[in-house]
Amino acid sequence: MLAKKNRLSKGQVEFLLRKGIRHKSSNFLVISKANKAGINRFCIIISKKLKLTPIKRTRIRRQIYEAIRKNLGAGQGAAIANAARPGATYDIALGPNSKILEKGFAEMENEIIYIFKNIFKWVKTS
DSSP states (O other): OOOGGGBOOHHHHHHHHHHOEEEEOSSEEEEEEEESSSSOEEEEOOOGGGOOOHHHHHHHHHHHHHHHHHHHSSSTTOHHHHHSOTTOEEEEEEEEOGGGGGOOHHHHHHHHHHHHHHHHHHOOOO
């Protein structure tokens, strides 16, 4: 699980859904907006339209959070910390689509790394 400082609150998620820029990758809907908090903040939104049991939704959410956590900190595997422009931080909501059910953890992690390496191209800094 991510540290609380790296997660978005309910109010922040609602603001992000209204004002954020949407981009689709092959397995995720990415809603993002530049922030001035000094840290990247995330949330995972799994729709009930995917027709999953609550157990499967929670499993997918935990896998996505783990992939983010593994690549968030400083270090050799820190793709998220090293990907963006220096000093740029973002609020990011990830909404997996139905194709994510067929993917393993490694494929999901690679997709998330790809998203964070390209996020600054999609988001205008405020």
